[in-house]
Amino acid sequence: xxxxxxxxxxxxxxxxxxxxxxxxxxxxxxxxxxxxxxxxxxxxxxxxxxxxxxxxxxxxxxxxxxxxxxxxxxxxxxxxxxxxxxxxxxxxxxxxxxxxxxxxxxxxxxxxxxxxxxxxxxxxxxxxxxxxxxxxxxxxxxxxxxxxxxxxxxxxxxxxxxxxxxxxxxxxxxxxxxxxxxxxxxxxxxxxxxxxxxxxxxxxxxxxxxxxxxxxxxxxxxxxxxxxxxxxxxxxxxxxxxxxxxxxxxxxxxxxxxxxxxxxxxxxxxxxxxxxxxxxxxxxxxxxxxxxxxxxxxxxxxxxxxxxxxxxxxxxxxxxxxxxxxxxxxxxxxxxxxxxxxxxxxxxxxxxxxxxxxxxxxxxxxxxxxxxxxxxxxxxxxxxxxxxxxxxxxxxxxxxxxxxxxxxxxxxxxxxxxxxxxxxxxxxxxxxxxxxxxxxxxxxxxxxxxxxxxxxxxxxxxxxxxxxxxxxxxx
Amino acid sequence: xxxxxxxxxxxxxxxxxxxxxxxxxxxxxxxxxxxxxxxxxxxxxxxxxxxxxxxxxxxxxxxxxxxxxxxxxxxxxxxxxxxxxxxxxxxxxxxxxxxxxxxxxxxxxxxxxxxxxxxxxxxxxxxxxxxxxxxxxxxxxxxxxxxxxxxxxxxxxxxxxxxxxxxxxxxxxxxxxxxxxxxxxxxxxxxxxxxxxxxxxxxxxxxxxxxxxxxxxxxxxxxxxxxxxxxxxxxxxxxxxxxxxxxxxxxxxxxxxxxxxxxxxxxxxxxxxxxxxxxxxxxxxxxx
Numbered sequence: 001x002x003x004x005x006x007x008x009x010x011x012x013x014x015x016x017x018x019x020x021x022x023x024x025x026x027x028x029x030x031x032x033x034x035x036x037x038x039x040x041x042x043x044x045x046x047x048x049x050x051x052x053x054x055x056x057x058x059x060x061x062x063x064x065x066x067x068x069x070x071x072x073x074x075x076x077x078x079x080x081x082x083x084x085x086x087x088x089x090x091x092x093x094x095x096x097x098x099x100x101x102x103x104x105x106x107x108x109x110x111x112x113x114x115x116x117x118x119x120x121x122x123x124x125x126x127x128x129x130x131x132x133x134x135x136x137x138x139x140x141x142x143x144x145x146x147x148x149x150x151x152x153x154x155x156x157x158x159x160x161x162x163x164x165x166x167x168x169x170x171x172x173x174x175x176x177x178x179x180x181x182x183x184x185x186x187x188x189x190x191x192x193x194x195x196x197x198x199x200x201x202x203x204x205x206x207x208x209x210x211x212x213x214x215x216x217x218x219x220x221x222x223x224x225x226x227x228x229x230x231x232x233x234x235x236x237x238x239x240x241x242x243x244x245x246x247x248x249x250x251x252x253x254x255x256x257x258x259x260x261x262x263x264x265x266x267x268x269x270x271x272x273x274x275x276x277x278x279x280x281x282x283x284x285x286x287x288x289x290x291x292x293x294x295x296x297x298x299x300x301x302x303x304x305x306x307x308x309x310x311x312x313x314x315x316x317x318x319x320x321x322x323x324x325x326x327x328x329x330x331x332x333x334x335x336x337x338x339x340x341x342x343x344x345x346x347x348x349x350x351x352x353x354x355x356x357x358x359x360x361x362x363x364x365x366x367x368x369x370x371x372x373x374x375x376x377x378x379x380x381x382x383x384x385x386x387x388x389x390x391x392x393x394x395x396x397x398x399x400x401x402x403x404x405x406x407x408x409x410x411x412x413x414x415x416x417x418x419x420x421x422x423x424x425x426x427x428x429x430x431x432x433x434x435x436x437x438x439x440x441x442x443x444x445x446x447x448x449x450x451x452x453x454x455x456x457x458x459x460x461x462x463x464x465x466x467x468x469x470x471x472x473x474x475x
Numbered sequence: 476x477x478x479x480x481x482x483x484x485x486x487x488x489x490x491x492x493x494x495x496x497x498x499x500x501x502x503x504x505x506x507x508x509x510x511x512x513x514x515x516x517x518x519x520x521x522x523x524x525x526x527x528x529x530x531x532x533x534x535x536x537x538x539x540x541x542x543x544x545x546x547x548x549x550x551x552x553x554x555x556x557x558x559x560x561x562x563x564x565x566x567x568x569x570x571x572x573x574x575x576x577x578x579x580x581x582x583x584x585x586x587x588x589x590x591x592x593x594x595x596x597x598x599x600x601x602x603x604x605x606x607x608x609x610x611x612x613x614x615x616x617x618x619x620x621x622x623x624x625x626x627x628x629x630x631x632x633x634x635x636x637x638x639x640x641x642x643x644x645x646x647x648x649x650x651x652x653x654x655x656x657x658x659x660x661x662x663x664x665x666x667x668x669x670x671x672x673x674x675x676x677x678x679x680x681x682x683x684x685x686x687x688x689x690x691x692x693x694x695x696x697x698x699x700x701x702x703x704x705x706x707x708x709x710x711x712x713x714x715x716x717x718x719x720x721x722x723x724x725x726x727x728x729x730x731x732x733x734x735x736x737x738x739x740x741x742x743x744x745x746x747x748x749x750x751x752x753x754x755x756x757x758x759x760x761x762x763x
Contacts, residue, residue, distance in 0.1 A: 237735075435538065450542075451541065
């Protein structure tokens with residue numbers, strides 16, 4: 001009897017001992033999930049890189065893919081008086097003539113792209129606890145917050161009041177997904193994110209977030225809200241003291257990648273479908289999927305001819321296949337001019353590698369002038385004149401300026417930064433969108449009204465919200 | 476003539492009949508609105524008028540952004556006698572004053588909604604540049620603590636200066652900077668409000684006892700610093716005084732500077748060498 005007891009105890013011990021965690025190891029490597037993946041610094045860094053991949057977008061012609069910043073020109077430059085479609089037809093032409101509808105696929109593409117970027121940034125922030133080195137963790141946090149602020153700044157300017165998602169949320173949290181919050185709350189998050197980014201980042205990268213990029217972006221955030229002009233001026237001066245300089249030749253800004261003028265650019269690599277871009281091809285005559293978009297308007301040509309100086313030949317060119325039309329000459333696919341007909345490329349133009357410049361030094365110099373001008377309509381402060389003159393000098397206008405009016409500054413920004421997705425935001429920020437766009441619209445027979453300054457919330461989102469989300473006025 | 480008049484009778488009757496018919500037809504056409512009948516619906520999306528107003532560079536001219544919903548026709552009344560019927564509005568008011576701008580938005584069913592906004596048209600004032608106010612500028616006023624060094628003391632920056640009394644000083648007192656080799660003496664006054672990007676002039680008097688080479692350094696800093704090490708980077712302009720002619724006479728120095736991207740400045744006074752320096756009579760002005 002005693003023997004049996006002992007045997008039983010032994011058996012139980014053996015059975016218990018066999019139930020150890022080793023029994024289920026090694027962990028299955030084929031079943032990676034987001035809850036188990038991020039366990040080392042290297043893995044969190046893949047999440048950091050993944051954010052920039054989201055901004056890049058997918059180079060495809062599939063409507064279901066997110067095309068990220070590749071489609072930004074439709075929503076910004078083509079909605080301004082700078083560019084239009086070549087044909088004036090189809091969904092893309094809705095931007096030309098201010099008839100965008102809530103079911104416009106390009107609008108919905110951009111909306112979901114940038115909320116996806118925000119999701120990717122929140123993933124980084126959600127997994128910082130596995131990074132043991134406090135400095136590395138702080139740098140990752142800064143990068144994620146910069147990217148999140150960049151995405152929100154674009155969305156809030158394009159759509160107005162939008163849902164504010166500042167953490168990884170579950171599909172069931174529909175109240176967060178579909179509740180539109182006041183723009184002031186969105187700007188509060190943008191400012192706090194950029195302040196963190198400035199404190200934790202350095203200036204090592206141009207294709208990733210940097211301190212200077214965060215400073216320049218925060219300056220623009222302040223200017224957009226027409227507040228903190230002195231802080232904005234200080235931020236611009238901090239960037240101006242960080243070793244950036246203007247390229248001597250204007251053309252080199254776009255074809256000498258990551259040059260000393262670039263502060264932040266979205267990197268692309270040619271020939272790889274996973275890392276290339278297609279907007280360069282779309283801007284040519286039937287080289288990409290469209291027959292040609294982002295074609296230069298008569299108004300933009302007139303402005304560049306009169307005030308562009310040395311910049312004009314590098315800003316737009318005649319379409320050699322259709323002589324009555326004019327194309328953007330910045331961002332030609334892989335730097336090729338397309339031969340005699342302007343559309344024969346040696347490399348695959350639809351897999352172009354031109355980086356997309358988000359922030360460059362000339363923009364900061366002109367923001368410096370804008371910050372000093374503040375609410376006034378002109379300035380003759382010496383340091384403002386000096387910043388303005390640097391931009392003018394490169395364009396060949398070396399006669400010293402003695403004062404700068406708001407209109408002169410707006411014009412200088414137009415010809416310096418033409419076709420770089422600044423024009424629409426500049427018009428709105430300078431309070432000139434109403435007068436300029438209504439005149440442009442009536443001259444061309446378009447149907448501009450003030451509600452066109454905000455895009456519609458994509459109908460798909462409204463439908464999914466089951467009545468929670470409201471549409472912008474005028475749609 | 477008779478024949479003609481005979482024919483008049485039947486003609487008259489036919490005209491009357493036509494007239495009657497026309498009348499009947501007309502009265503059947505009831506132009507009044509009827510109650511909804513079966514299958515007709517009430518106006519479920521009545522117009523809702525709304526707009527925003529933005530002043531342009533010309534303070535008299537406003538643009539009005541129409542954000543009404545479910546409306547097709549608009550009537551703007553700018554409150555100064557001007558009206559318009561476009562979607563968006565623009566108006567130049569005749570003069571400064573208070574105007575009530577109203578927008579009536581209506582749809583094709585005749586339902587309308589009105590939104591009113593009061594606009595205060597005021598010429599914006601260009602604010603004058605702030606004249607910096609330096610407290611206790613000549614070390615003659617005792618602070619709340621009874622000390623004449625107030626508010627020039629900042630223990631994070633260095634050892635407190637002394638106060639010297641003499642009938643040769645304006646107001647009887649001056650800041651005294653003894654032997655800098657033994658102790659680092661610092662006078663620091665912060666939070667002096669200025670207008671950004673404005674030219675200023677700050678004037679003061681100093682003197683140094685004769686003897687070994689010594690100096691009195693006054694630096695104008697942008698914003699506020701919390702340690703002596705940060706001062707160099709924040710310095711807008713500084714002056715190093717090296718004239719050693721005894722306690723008197725005083726040397727007058729004017730530092731002109733541009734406030735740059737700063738809403739406030741601070742003044743930092745230090746000295747070098749073994750001989751005692753004296754500082755008094757700070758004055759600040761906008762340098763036109």
